[in-house]
Amino acid sequence: MALFRRKQVEDQSVEETVKQEEAVSPTDGLLETKIHFSEHWEMALKERYIYQYHHRKLAKIKEGQLSIAGIGFYEVNGEIAVEALIQNAVSRPITIHAVDLLLMDEEGNLAARKRFSLEHLGELPAFTTTPWRFLFFAEDRVTDAPVSNQWKIMFELNTASNNETLDLELGWEERLSGEKRLQMESMLARLPKLGANEVNIAGVEVKFLDNQSLEAVLLIRNGTSQELQLKQLPLVVEDAAGDIVCKGTFELPPLLIKPQSAKPWAFVFPASLIAKQDPDFSTWRVAVAQN
Structure with a gap:
């Protein structure tokens, strides 16, 4: 994956400053993440130390968000090579197949835009930060301004519409009658709007089945691009x-x-997992379980 030669980092020894990092519990909705290295990128130990060093300098991130932070910007024959850290503050593993990235100059103007395939990045575990490299070709640039370390990389958000749509798997078209689909779409319209790069779940219906198992129908919402x-x-x-x-x-x-959609899905808890036999479902809550 060597796209370019790394510039020298700070004089202080990276190996001396980096310690083993562990994810911590959220405080005021903000959390630190644990460094994660993709199994699809063979990296020298010294490089790992350098990425750990930059990871330690990252600000805390809001739980439920995805973000990207550039840590190195280098120009090679008109091409811009970027080293970045992708933060997954969602409480479950996520795989990103492709993403649109923007490179902004120090004044906030668009410098380059490109769609990247991330098939080789692999799965991003919950509450982790993963280093990756991106190369913007000359044709991806919209300005010839020289590269500055003040440039920023960011996800391009889908701003064409603020309305989430239902994303139905095969079989759900038949499962949802016209009335039920309208009810679900109405519920989705009433839910609080997702923040930028936010992913969460919302409960739709919960009921006991004949075999004493419990079925919970949820909407899995993807506010990312x-x-x-x-x-x-x-x-x-x-x-x-x-x-x-x-x-x-x-x-x-x-x-x-x-992107910008919500997928309904039914989750059935077997009777052996039921901890309370006579629950009051006048109101109820579903959440991602914490380890």
């Missing part, structure tokens, strides 16, 4: 009293959620 892939989702359901009714981890097909 790229398609997301979920392979596993740990969930907990609480009733009106705030008591845990059931808790379990679900393996998914994987599940793809389009």
Whole structure:
């Protein structure tokens, strides 16, 4: 993956300043992330130390968001090579297949734009920061201004519409009658708007089945500008009293959620996972279970 030669970093020894990092619990909605290295990128130990060093300097991020931070900008024959850290503050693993990135100059003007395939990046574990490299070709640039370390890289948000749409898997078209689909779309319109790069879930319906298992229908909402892939989702359901009714981890097909959309999905907790037999579902809450 060597796109360019790295410039010398600060004089202070990186190896002396880097310590083993662990994710911490959110404080006021902000959290630190744990460094993660993609298995698809063979990296020298010294390079790992350097990325750990930059990771330690990152500001805390709001839980539920995705972000990207540039740590190196270099120009090579009219091309711009960028080293960046991708932060996943979502409480579940995420796979990004492709993403539109913008390079902004120090005055906030667009300098370059390009769509990158991230198939080789692999899965981003929950609450982690992953280093990656991006190369903008000369044809991706919109200005010939020289590169400055004050330039920033960011996700291009889909601003064409502020309205989320239902993203239905095969089979859900038949499962949702016209009336039920209208009800779900109406509910989606009433939900609080997602913040930039935010991913969350919302409960639609919960009920016991004949075999005493519990079915919870949820909307998985993707407010980012790229398609997301979920392979596993740990969930907990609480009733009106705030008591845990059931808790379990679900393996998914994987599940793809389009940008600016919400995908309905049914999760069935077997009877063996039911912790409260007579819950009060006059109000209820579903959340991603914390380890």
